[in-house]
Amino acid sequence: MRFGYWLPVFGGWLRNVEDERMEAEWSYVRRLARASERVGFDLTLIAELNLNDIKGPDAPALDAWSTAAALAAVTERLELMVAVRPTFHPPALLAKQAANIDHISGGRLSLNVVSSWWAEEAKQYGVDFDTHDARYARTAEWLAVVDGLWSQRRFSFAGKYYRVENAILEPKPVRQPRPTLYAGGESAAAKALIARSCDGYLMHGDPPERIAAKVHDMQSLRDANGLAPMVYGVAGYVVCRATETAAQREIERITDVRQNAAGYANYEQWLANTQLEQRVSLEDYSVSNRGLKAGLTGTPEQIADRIRAFEQAGVDLLLLQFSPQLEEMERFAEEVMPLVTEPSAVR
Numbered sequence: 001m002r003f004g005y006w007l008p009v010f011g012g013w014l015r016n017v018e019d020e021r022m023e024a025e026w027s028y029v030r031r032l033a034r035a036s037e038r039v040g041f042d043l044t045l046i047a048e049l050n051l052n053d054i055k056g057p058d059a060p061a062l063d064a065w066s067t068a069a070a071l072a073a074v075t076e077r078l079e080l081m082v083a084v085r086p087t088f089h090p091p092a093l094l095a096k097q098a099a100n101i102d103h104i105s106g107g108r109l110s111l112n113v114v115s116s117w118w119a120e121e122a123k124q125y126g127v128d129f130d131t132h133d134a135r136y137a138r139t140a141e142w143l144a145v146v147d148g149l150w151s152q153r154r155f156s157f158a159g160k161y162y163r164v165e166n167a168i169l170e171p172k173p174v175r176q177p178r179p180t181l182y183a184g185g186e187s188a189a190a191k192a193l194i195a196r197s198c199d200g201y202l203m204h205g206d207p208p209e210r211i212a213a214k215v216h217d218m219q220s221l222r223d224a225n226g227l228a229p230m231v232y233g234v235a236g237y238v239v240c241r242a243t244e245t246a247a248q249r250e251i252e253r254i255t256d257v258r259q260n261a262a263g264y265a266n267y268e269q270w271l272a273n274t275q276l277e278q279r280v281s282l283e284d285y286s287v288s289n290r291g292l293k294a295g296l297t298g299t300p301e302q303i304a305d306r307i308r309a310f311e312q313a314g315v316d317l318l319l320l321q322f323s324p325q326l327e328e329m330e331r332f333a334e335e336v337m338p339l340v341t342e343p344s345a346v347r
Helices: 026-039 064-074 091-105 119-124 132-151 188-197 208-224 244-254 264-272 282-286 288-294 300-312 325-335 337-341
Strands: 002-006 043-046 079-084 109-113 155-158 163-167 181-184 200-203 231-237 317-321
Touching (some): 026 064, 091 132, 132 188, 181 188, 200 208, 208 300, 231 288, 288 317, 325 337
Parallel strands (some): 002 043, 109 181, 231 317
Antiparallel strands (some): 155 163
16 A cells, blocks of 8 residues: 645645644645655645645645645655546647646656536636536647657647647656556546556545445446556545544534535535436535545554455555645554555554
């Protein structure tokens, strides 16, 4: 199992807790990334939204791509998975930018390709907002251009959304055959595209048995395309405490739902513009990415057992959220990681 975490570009993950003691500032995420390497994390996911989805649109939010470039220069081992939304980035220009950051990092860049869902953000930033299936049709062309430029000496493409003519991209990315392309989605259109064109499938938080079914279904699609197995990642929010009772008290605190919270309108837009496999409760809304549904809460031993269950379900990567991020990541590294990484811990 590889351990990743969401970089807190929005200042936290809790929609009902205003101050999580982690400001959306470069100084904090630089410190966090360096510390995460030291304690044993493998990857950070740098989300991309120009407005703050968690704390409300008026709150600060870090830019994903300039932050990724800066982190590439000040870290040594951490994989930098940067979210990218095709409607916000012409593919040839993004391919060039990503290849350059991959060189800065020494081959540690990967992409999380996200089809945009926030209509109000697109309006504010002057970007077209496609219908759901059209977004995935655009993304398919976008991926073809990026991959073509990364892999071919000269590349041409003519589609409905994008056109490039005899384009050159040098130098190519360090990572070969290409930086890993991750994506997530629960609609039929999303899953078909991911199985055909990506290297990793990212899922919202869910119990291991539900994740196992998703892995099986995606791998069946992958097999039908005659392609190699994928990387499978799951989001999860961690509450690690000395006792189960203490963990439950923390869960009750962070899920004290207030529908007038600053991020609630954004949550309603997300529901309206995505196609999910299950209904989302207000308690799920309290924590980003259905994180509590993963069940990574309780004592270190209980969390380690849950991680082993995810391994049995076919998961390769956990993308974790914590609050406050630095202190709770250090607790997780000290109390949970040894239980699932040391051979003597297997029961």
